[in-house]
Amino acid sequence: MTRLRHHWIVRLTHWINVIALTIMVGSGLRIFNAYPRFARRGETFCCNPWEGHPIPRNLTFGGWLGGARHWHFAMMWVLVVNGLIYVAFIYLHGEWRDLVPRRGYFRDAWEMLKFYLFVRRDHPVQGKHNALQRGTYFVLPWIGLLTVLTGIAIWKPVQLAPLTDLFGGFVWARYWHFVAMLLLVALSFIHVFMVFTVDPYSLRSIITGGYNPENSPEERNARPFINLLPNRARKVEAPE
Amino acid sequence: MTVDRRKFLTITGSAVSAAILASCNSRGPKSAEKLVKYAERKNEGLERALFRHTSMDATLSGAKFAGTALPSYFVSRTVPLWSDAAMGPWSLEIGGMVDRPIRLSLQQLMDLPRTHQRVNHYCVEGWTAVEQWTGVRFSDLAKLVGAHRDAKYVDFESFDDGYHESWDVESAMHKQTVVAYGLDGHMLGPAHGAPARLYSPVKLGYKNTKYLTRIMFLPARNGGYWSDRGYEWYGGV
Numbered sequence: 001m002t003r004l005r006h007h008w009i010v011r012l013t014h015w016i017n018v019i020a021l022t023i024m025v026g027s028g029l030r031i032f033n034a035y036p037r038f039a040r041r042g043e044t045f046c047c048n049p050w051e052g053h054p055i056p057r058n059l060t061f062g063g064w065l066g067g068a069r070h071w072h073f074a075m076m077w078v079l080v081v082n083g084l085i086y087v088a089f090i091y092l093h094g095e096w097r098d099l100v101p102r103r104g105y106f107r108d109a110w111e112m113l114k115f116y117l118f119v120r121r122d123h124p125v126q127g128k129h130n131a132l133q134r135g136t137y138f139v140l141p142w143i144g145l146l147t148v149l150t151g152i153a154i155w156k157p158v159q160l161a162p163l164t165d166l167f168g169g170f171v172w173a174r175y176w177h178f179v180a181m182l183l184l185v186a187l188s189f190i191h192v193f194m195v196f197t198v199d200p201y202s203l204r205s206i207i208t209g210g211y212n213p214e215n216s217p218e219e220r221n222a223r224p225f226i227n228l229l230p231n232r233a234r235k236v237e238a239p240e
Numbered sequence: 241m242t243v244d245r246r247k248f249l250t251i252t253g254s255a256v257s258a259a260i261l262a263s264c265n266s267r268g269p270k271s272a273e274k275l276v277k278y279a280e281r282k283n284e285g286l287e288r289a290l291f292r293h294t295s296m297d298a299t300l301s302g303a304k305f306a307g308t309a310l311p312s313y314f315v316s317r318t319v320p321l322w323s324d325a326a327m328g329p330w331s332l333e334i335g336g337m338v339d340r341p342i343r344l345s346l347q348q349l350m351d352l353p354r355t356h357q358r359v360n361h362y363c364v365e366g367w368t369a370v371e372q373w374t375g376v377r378f379s380d381l382a383k384l385v386g387a388h389r390d391a392k393y394v395d396f397e398s399f400d401d402g403y404h405e406s407w408d409v410e411s412a413m414h415k416q417t418v419v420a421y422g423l424d425g426h427m428l429g430p431a432h433g434a435p436a437r438l439y440s441p442v443k444l445g446y447k448n449t450k451y452l453t454r455i456m457f458l459p460a461r462n463g464g465y466w467s468d469r470g471y472e473w474y475g476g477v
Contacts, residue, residue: 023268031366032366034364034365034366035363035365035366035367037367040303040304040306040367040368040369040370041306041309041310041311041361041367041368041369042304042305042306042307042308042309042310042369042370043303043304061266061268062267062268063266063267063268064267064470065364065365065471066469066470066471066472067267067268067470069364069471069472070276070277070279070280070470070472071268071276073279073280073283074275074276074278074279074280074283077279156287156290156476156477157297157360157362157477158295158296158297158360158362158441158442158477159287159290159291159292159295159442159476159477160290160295161295161296161297161298169300170360170362170368171368174366
């Protein structure tokens with residue numbers, strides 16, 4: 001039985017975000033490569049173990065510093081407007097209820113982790129998303145907000161100096177901008193990995209919106225790479 | 241050939257991945273250039289609206305002077321050196337839309353009201369450096385020559401192989417925009433723009449012309465060395 005899982009606004013903003021975020025990260029890394037360290041000139045920086053090591057060119061976008069800056073400062077508007085539309089929509093339309101941590105969140109997340117690590121045999125009961133997904137989808141917009149604020153802080157460190165000072169000055173704001181980007185990228189990679197290895201059926205739901213709850217990871221008792229096929233046995237068992 | 245859903249997804253997926261891979265390290269599609277340019281113009285409007293004369297750059301108390309770690313940039317093949325013997329005594333010409341165009345020798349420039357400021361240098365590459373600059377506020381020079389109200393732009397020219405950058409007059413009139421002849425308590429050296437250079441934390445480094453020769457008040461913008469090579473003309477911080 002196919003149901004509508006994601007509203008078209010959620011699907012559209014998701015894919016616009018994929019494009020905008022990819023270009024923002026790629027052009028941002030190209031900008032970073034112009035000075036691949038955080039230290040002020042004549043100083044050292046405590047907290048980057050790869051100080052002075054540039055990002056491989058093929059992971060960057062924009063071709064050269066000026067080009068990457070133009071892309072970065074153009075695409076930032078797409079990223080921000082798209083993000084605002086998404087957040088406003090899920091707030092007004094009620095989707096946020098499936099995306100905020102509930103009471104007992106950490107216990108639920110712990111159970112989910114135990115399941116993935118084969119400590120627990122059966123999939124915890126969940127709603128639309130499991131506890132780990134909830135946590136991830138909840139923090140993503142906040143990390144997004146952090147990248148935007150730290151980004152503004154290093155774009156206008158004189159005109160908007162109070163914002164830059166809030167993050168500890170230009171050097172630290174640039175650092176937090178980078179760290180927040182890394183977090184976004186890491187969570188995105190985990191997200192894509194889990195889609196393909198645990199719930200490939202959800203791919204359809206983020207394109208056409210349709211989803212068959214009988215194929216949900218909960219129904220299949222699915223872990224990464226395990227029980228990928230639909231659970232036909234369970235369907236037969238419960239005729240009703 | 242019929243394309244079922246699975247095939248459709250495979251094809252679309254491969255096409256999108258191929259497009260992403262192909263775009264790596266590229267300058268992006270040509271067709272997007274106009275849109276990116278449009279965004280730059282809009283951003284400039286916003287940046288100019290954000291600009292406040294009261295927004296000041298301040299350095300953190302713990303920050304060290306960059307000193308010799310301050311990189312030296314010029315576009316000539318070798319360090320641009322002003323030779324009195326070959327070029328006559330150096331002077332700074334201020335003209336264009338002004339009531340009293342003048343030509344200042346270094347001594348005359350140094351006799352004008354002096355300002356010291358410890359500020360950040362913001363480079364387009366992403367680094368910053370703390371330095372102390374000594375010089376004359378641009379706004380004092382503008383008063384001295386009687387700049388016209390409709391001179392909305394200023395061009396800063398140099399003897400560094402044609403290097404120049406034009407500015408919006410608001411940024412130039414900011415209290416932290418100075419024509420500097422001293423760095424960290426010494427006279428400015430040839431590596432950093434001697435005899436005098438423009439210095440302001442409200443603009444990215446490349447907007448701050450070194451090896452100054454002439455300041456022109458203009459009715460319209462006049463590009464610049466790096467602005468003409470694709471970097472933002474505004475370059476505001």
